[in-house]
Amino acid sequence: MAALFTPRWLIAACLVIISSGFKRPDKKPSSGEKMIDPFSLNDIYGNRFSLEDYKTEKGCIVIFTCSHCPFANLYHDRLNKINKKYSKAGFPLLAINPVSPLDFPEERVDELQKKAKANRYNFRYLIDSTQAIARNFGAVKTPHAFVLIRETRGWIIKYNGAIDDNGAHPEKVENAFVEKAVDELLSGKPLSVTETKSIGCKITITAK
């Protein structure tokens, strides 16, 4: 077998392909906890919301999502369910749209309002028009979920990644990552999964 690896071209080809591995680094944020500065954004109805408005909540579930992405659109019902279940337990769901309506007309605020109405969103839907919050979180896809807990030092990201492991077939979900993370946080256990790969449409960062 060793003879296979001796030709110079093979080494060259290896280098080329290794290089491509480095050339497109995965923009996934590094694993581990990250503190998030409190932020405030307008929701789709123009109401200002600040993370500091949460006075009694233990944490929150932040979902970066949007309207044009077919994969994000699979999750309307699940977001409602998650919010219903966990806002009572002190972990409300907060949706944030980081996609520019200049790139996709589906992201215009009137379209978002229509969508929220049609799908009876029971959660707050914020607009991150400068993409500053998406960049701060390291959100790369829609949908991209973060589970935060409030500690005395501030808001800490405890889980980062996919909502669950099956977009189109909620009945076939084997790992509901977000729900499991919140359950574990609520029961004071260490998280069994802190990071997965978010799957969906790329968030193109265009704002500076």
Add this chain to the structure above:
Amino acid sequence: MKQKISLLVIALHFISFANAQSYNQLWIPDTLSGSNFYITAKDTFKQIVSGNQTITGGFNTNFWGPTLFFNKWDVVTVNVKNKLQDTTTVHWHGMHLPAIMDGGPHQKIAPNTTWSPYWHVKNNAATYWYHPHLDMMAQQQLTEGLGGFIIVRDSVERALNLPRTYGIDDIPLAITDRDIDHSTKQFVEVPYGDSIMVNGTLRPQYNVPAQVVRFRILDAAIETSYNLGFSDNRSFTVITTDGGLLNAPVAITGATPRFLISAGERVEILVNFTGQSGTSTFLKAYNSTLAQSVPGGDFFPGGPFASYLGKQNYNILKLNIGAQTANPVTTVPATLANNTYYNASQAVLSRTVTISDSSGVTTPPILGPTAFLINHKLFDIGYINYTVPLDNIEIWEIKSTSGFSHPFHIHDVEFNILSRNGAAPPAYEQGWKDVVLVKANETVRFIAKFDDYADALKPYMFHCHIALHEDEGMMGQFVVGQAPNGIMDIQTNKNMLIYPNPVSGIIRFEMANNVSISKTEIISTYGQTLIERKNEGQNTIDVSQLNPGMYFLKLTDINGISYIKSYYKN
């Protein structure tokens, strides 16, 4: 970790083949025909393996795209809407058309916009395809699944008794492979896959009638070549290569009939299933016999570039032979077309294009890891390698000093291979081609006529069709027609100073290095010379009579070297 798991997945994959279970019905792309076509590139998802869906890209569908039927001599318009989140381009691979309609890296389609190229179909009946061609993004967008077939029909092909009932006895097969991450179920953007897909279908099977069946095979892989054959080693007949029918069918026979197809290439074959109803066979890749230097014949055991299928034989498609259709084709025509090929004596020019590895290149030094090069350079979108005079018949000699094989593709033309290392190509390579696998250290010569379409500013591409190599810079470009010399040569033009700019009356110009100017011209953006003046020591030209707009000032020195710069007239 991932390698081990993937190897296990592969093992399971082969076991599932052995059990002859869990085949999926081969998806046949929908068709569009007429003269006005609408295709929309979009981000979407597809259930490819069990569990989560895979994020994919497709035209009008969730992987690949509709087959476009064109008639030769029709004028077709294809309206391409980009609903991806990225810019893209769509190249009509194999089509002879104006460079501005070609869909190469210069014809970008921004998200949420529509590009509507139109052209006169002058290609022969054959199988072509369309795919993204954005600079440095081809691999990513191809991996997502964006692409589609084009089938051109003409009177020559129509007059022959050939199978042509789409999806019944005339079956398109886009063969590719993908590496699927077992935990996320997502495609990994690597050149070699661990899972074969045909038309986006994993482990496909298809029912074919017991008669002569035509397969239109495209190697749509990122990198892999497939050494095609059938599991029962039956013979088959090649009738069409990239750009048209061969003059006569070429039977692929012998103890182990094989046909090597490489990225971007197409071949149409006829297979005779007459009298075999109730049996089945496999179309397979026999890549264990390929050289290490052929893509797919190499073997990397792990890492982000592992080739799990490298140097192996594997099934591509299970074919179940069923009942004959009404009016079956049961024989192969003796002759096909009467092509007029160019011969070497007609060529007015011979160009040598070198392809090489970057290792050891010092002038100029190529920084970073090894890449593959054309003419010892990485692709530069502002650099035109060649200007080909319109109607030139030229020989291109593709000279490889690379240790690896590269499928070389040229836009605009279909060519004829004159020789491989000085020897005539095999009979099945003597027809019209637009991709040729140039093997390690091989020299391939081909001949082509660059007719019909000239554009001094919009280039056509030539490149390695391995998407990774193309993205990394193994690409060059040429314009057809006389470009104003030096228009792309920014380096040279740094020596040229124009002021004022914008100008309303008189332009003054200066050349560094005391170059003596012999001719001064003002050229419109359409390339028309509006003012031409022999220089007699002046460094000014009066443009006050021109309408407001953009113009080019072209200076030619006493040695015949030209310099050009744009300016704005108020």
